[in-house]
Structures are given as C-alpha cells and as structure tokens.
Amino acid sequence: MRRYIGDWLSRYLTKPLPGLKTLEAVDLDHLTACLRPGDVLVVEGNTRVSTAIKYLTQSTWSHAALCVGEAFQDAGGGPMGLIEADMRQGVRRVGVEHYAGLHSRICRPVGLEDAEVARLVAFAGERLGERYDLRHVLDLARYLMPTPPVPSRWRRPMLALGSGDPTRAICSTLIAQAFQSIRYPILPRVVPAESLDPSCWGCEIRVLYPRHYSHFVPRDFDVSPYFQVIKPTLDRHFDYRRLVWGAVPDDGGAGPDAA
Numbered sequence: 209m210r211r212y213i214g215d216w217l218s219r220y221l222t223k224p225l226p227g228l229k230t231l232e233a234v235d236l237d238h239l240t241a242c243l244r245p246g247d248v249l250v251v252e253g254n255t256r257v258s259t260a261i262k263y264l265t266q267s268t269w270s271h272a273a274l275c276v277g278e279a280f281q282d283a284g285g286g287p288m289g290l291i292e293a294d295m296r297q298g299v300r301r302v303g304v305e306h307y308a309g310l311h312s313r314i315c316r317p318v319g320l321e322d323a324e325v326a327r328l329v330a331f332a333g334e335r336l337g338e339r340y341d342l343r344h345v346l347d348l349a350r351y352l353m354p355t356p357p358v359p360s361r362w363r364r365p366m367l368a369l370g371s372g373d374p375t376r377a378i379c380s381t382l383i384a385q386a387f388q389s390i391r392y393p394i395l396p397r398v399v400p401a402e403s404l405d406p407s408c409w410g411c412e413i414r415v416l417y418p419r420h421y422s423h424f425v426p427r428d429f430d431v432s433p434y435f436q437v438i439k440p441t442l443d444r445h446f447d448y449r450r451l452v453w454g455a456v457p458d459d460g461g462a463g464p465d466a467a
Contacts, residue, residue, distance in 0.1 A: 238440035245277035267427035314438035315429040384424035
C-alpha cells in the first residue's frame, strides 16, 4: 500500500505546474561547453515537488545533478551526461538536454585533481539504478499547501525525515555522499582549534566536521564557499554591448511582459 501511494504521489508531484514561470533558461550549447566532470548543476524546477522544495529551502534551486561527462554512456543520456536521483526513475544518467528550458547554474568544486574527480564520478556511477526514497515523497507532499505552518529553523530537517533507507536516494543526498566520499567540503561545521584546546590561544587552525548527508539540499552547492559559481552566459565571452534592447514604453514600463 505504501508503494502504491508513493507511486501515485510521485506521478502527481512530478507533473509541471501550468503557468509556473521560472527565470530564463541557459542556452544548451553554452551549458554543454561549460560543464566539466565533477560539476554540480543546480536547477529551478517547474513541478509541484519543486515548489515544496523551494519553500522548505527558501531557495531558487529545487534539484541538483552531478556531471559525469562521457562516463557510463551505456546507462543512457548523451555524450555529456549527468547523474541525478529522479523521483520516479531512481538514480539515472541523463543528457544535458534533459534540462532544456529550465533555469540552472553550475557549481564547480575547486582544486580537485583528475584522480579525485574520477573517484567522485565512480561513486555516483555505482549508485545507478537505486530507487528514490518514497518515504521522502510522502514527507514532501505535506508541504504543498500555500503557507504550511513550518518555522524557518525547522524546514531543513524536514527534508531528511523520509530518507532513512540507505539503499535509496534523493538528489542532493546522493551528491553530498559522493563529495563526502573524497572528503571534499560542502557546508561543514567549522570549529576553531582553540575552542577544542584552550592552550592553543590564538590558533588560526579550523577543524571541519561533516554534516550528515541527508541534511543537504540543492542550494547548499550554490552557497558553499568551496564551490565556484559558473554562469554559462557570462563564461562565453559575454559583451553587454551586443545586447539588443527593445524600445521603452512611454509609461516607463519594462515592455510587454511587465507585471
């Protein structure tokens, strides 16, 4: 019964919301040219479940995928592939074109060597075929009302309520586990060394403690101080002088799409 309800809910939650507008999507050619293996692509979704995730995380981003490049092409997707945890299909490989029409951004880990990227990609690839945590679906469904009464300090832990089965995954959990497997920081808890050892007065050493992987959300890769934010529009030799502007209406509005 739980599986049946979870499957029905997943179909309902993953349907795009009619009339829901997101910011302008990145050109696919630009996105493909900028992506590198090890990058995290964060996406602003347009489905019901995206609305719930964006509310709980107070963020634009509702989904995340790990770029694996040409690896695991036999699992599906195009030459430039990404591994994601899909609510219905589970952990799978998709091509960049899967995110066509959606606002996105690249978050790039800094300083990784080729061998470390290979380990990161291999970790995600080993999870291909795993199922999505359906208990997580049931939890998210509770927060689709317009203004659910959840204090802001409780919203992040809510995302981890259903993810107790280690053989299943959600999108940001899968990627957080991959980075923690190579001990790369996302948003660790930072403790000054002097607080651990009073005799180390004035110590500038900071000790990092990893957070549990189930507490990570897509926005964490964007706000992390250890990831570089790549905007493909700017990365492709952007020149604002080449933009074509429409005429400004006499009433001072912003054009036909102004609210």
